[in-house]
Amino acid sequence: MGKNEFLTPKAIANRIKAKGLQKLRWYCQMCQKQCRDENGFKCHCMSESHQRQMEIFGQNPHRIIEGYSEEFESTFLEHMKRSHRFSRVAATVVYNEYINDRHHVHMNSTQWATLTEFVKHLGRTGKCKVEETPKGWFITYIDRDSETLFKERMKNKRIKADMAEEEKQEKEIRKQIEKAEQLMQPSISGSDQSLQAELPRELKVEDGIKIGFTLGSSAKPITKEKHEGPKVVFDEAEDSRNEERNPRGSLKRKESGGGKSALDELMKEEEKKREKINRKDHWLHEGIVVKIMSKALADKGYYKQKGVVLKVIDKYVGEIEMLESKHVLRVDQEELETVIPQIGGLVKIVNGAYRGSIARLLGVDTDHFCVKLQIEKGPYDGRVLNAVEYEDICKIAS
Numbered sequence: 053m054g055k056n057e058f059l060t061p062k063a064i065a066n067r068i069k070a071k072g073l074q075k076l077r078w079y080c081q082m083c084q085k086q087c088r089d090e091n092g093f094k095c096h097c098m099s100e101s102h103q104r105q106m107e108i109f110g111q112n113p114h115r116i117i118e119g120y121s122e123e124f125e126s127t128f129l130e131h132m133k134r135s136h137r138f139s140r141v142a143a144t145v146v147y148n149e150y151i152n153d154r155h156h157v158h159m160n161s162t163q164w165a166t167l168t169e170f171v172k173h174l175g176r177t178g179k180c181k182v183e184e185t186p187k188g189w190f191i192t193y194i195d196r197d198s199e200t201l202f203k204e205r206m207k208n209k210r211i212k213a214d215m216a217e218e219e220k221q222e223k224e225i226r227k228q229i230e231k232a233e234q235l236m237q238p239s240i241s242g243s244d245q246s247l248q249a250e251l252p253r254e255l256k257v258e259d260g261i262k263i264g265f266t267l268g269s270s271a272k273p274i275t276k277e278k279h280e281g282p283k284v285v286f287d288e289a290e291d292s293r294n295e296e297r298n299p300r301g302s303l304k305r306k307e308s309g310g311g312k313s314a315l316d317e318l319m320k321e322e323e324k325k326r327e328k329i330n331r332k333d334h335w336l337h338e339g340i341v342v343k344i345m346s347k348a349l350a351d352k353g354y355y356k357q358k359g360v361v362l363k364v365i366d367k368y369v370g371e372i373e374m375l376e377s378k379h380v381l382r383v384d385q386e387e388l389e390t391v392i393p394q395i396g397g398l399v400k401i402v403n404g405a406y407r408g409s410i411a412r413l414l415g416v417d418t419d420h421f422c423v424k425l426q427i428e429k430g431p432y433d434g435r436v437l438n439a440v441e442y443e444d445i446c447k448i449a450s
Contacts, residue, residue, distance in 0.1 A: 081120060081161035082109055121162040125170075129179060132193040138363065138371055140181075140380045143171045143189040185378075214408075217329075222431050225322045232315050326405040334367040335402040336385050340446040342372065346387035354381065358391060360449040390446040392416070392423065399425065399445040406432055410448065 057063060078087040080096060082105040087093040096102055109116055131150050147167055150156060164170040171189045175182030181192040336342075340361050344354050359372035362380070370388065373380050393399060393413060401409045410429035414436070417423065422439040 079158050079160070080105075081158055082106065082116075084155070117161070117163055120157055121164070124157040124159065124162045125174075127157060128170075129174075129193070132180070132191075133195070137193055137195060138365065138382070140183075140190055140192045140373075142187070143167060143191050146191065218326075218431055221322070221326060221329075225319070228318055228322075229315065232318060236315075323405055330405055330407040331403060332407075334385060335390075335443075335446075336361060336364045336368070336370045336388070337400055337402055337408075337446070338362065338364060339449050340400055340402065341375075341391045341449050342370070342446065343389040343391055344372070344381075344383060344387065345389050346383060348387075349381075349383075353377075390443060392442060392445065393447040398428070398448045400448050401425070401427075401440070401444060402446050404440070404444045406435075406437065411437070411445070413445075 078090065078093040079085070080087075080093075080102065083096070083102055085096055085102075087096055128146070128150055132146060135149065136146060144167070159165075159167070159170070162170075164173065168189065171180075171182055171191060174180040174191065178194065180194055183190045183192075338361055341358055342361060343356060343358050345356065347355060349355055354374065357374055357376065359374040359381070361370045362373050363371040365371060365382070368385050369382055370385060371380060371382055372388075390402065395413050395415060397413050399411055399413055401407055401411060406427060409427050409432060411425040411427045413423060414426055415424040417439070420439065422441050423445060425437045425440055425445070427433055427435045427437070
């Protein structure tokens with residue numbers, strides 16, 4: 053058996069050493085050769101194959117470096133798109149995942165000397181959102197695919213359609229209220245006319261009664277106080293006679309008295325319709341504060357911790373930035389809970405008839421698990437809601 057054959061300890065040790073990643077300064081990108089130490093790299097640089105590759109490099113060095121830079125950038129962004137498409141992640145974490153492949157394009161062959169320069173380049177070109185924090189550089193991939201843009205356009209179109217539908221419903225409600233008020237006005241005026249017609253007859257009766265009493269009594273004048281008693285009695289009697297003679301007048305008075313209740317019933321019906329349309333099985337909205345109730349995340353310290361919803365993915369999944377650690381997580385809405393602010397704070401109505409409106413918290417009813425709100429922004433500005441359930445509102449991030 054030879055000195056360095058396949059199954060000798062020396063050959064096995066060499067293969068184990070060559071399997072993992074080696075130091076970047078001992079890698080030759082032109083030859084795609086990784087050396088284990090400085091001596092090996094020096095020997096490689098003196099070899100004929102390396103000299104030939106350097107002659108090719110010397111003919112057009114800028115074009116070759118640009119080619120390696122473009123390949124490094126495209127593969128780095130492709131890895132970001134696959135692994136961290138919607139996440140805010142540290143640049144060093146992404147770079148360490150990227151260089152796990154032995155045959156990747158090494159950074160020492162590109163136009164960027166350090167990872168910081170490359171990250172700043174991604175921010176300048178608008179390919180990633182770049183943030184410098186005390187913990188280092190953080191990047192977020194900006195998705196510009198046609199499919200994603202199409203989904204965003206469809207989402208915006210749906211939001212506009214919902215807003216148009218709400219405005220249409222509001223206009224219909226206003227028209228019905230105006231129509232109801234117009235119907236109430238003739239009935240009220242008719243009742244006023246009937247009362248005015250009755251007043252002179254009452255006066256005639258009273259005049260007749262006065263004459264009768266003056267004839268049978270002494271010459272002393274009758275004061276107004278003495279007439280107040282008989283007046284009430286004769287008014288009731290006259291009203292009963294008028295109702296017997298003209299039953300339609302009494303019906304008009306009943307209808308005019310019940311106008312307000314009919315209007316209230318109409319508004320309640322419209323509110324029920326809005327409740328049926330806007331009550332949905334998903335309630336997540338961007339910009340609200342939620343509490344994580346997932347026991348699976350308790351080991352990592354996120355259980356019952358609060359965060360802000362940065363983005364809603366497919367209606368049911370939220371991309372949440374934790375308030376304390378600033379970490380970004382993706383959590384399903386079933387593992388989240390709404391947060392109620394202090395009295396006087398702003399909330400967003402996340403479900404129900406007034407979904408999407410911004411309101412101010414006026415009071416909390418702990419016995420019935422509901423709150424009292426006044427809408428401040430939206431098509432129903434100024435309206436007071438007396439009983440809204442805890443699950444239908446959520447605190448707005450300041």
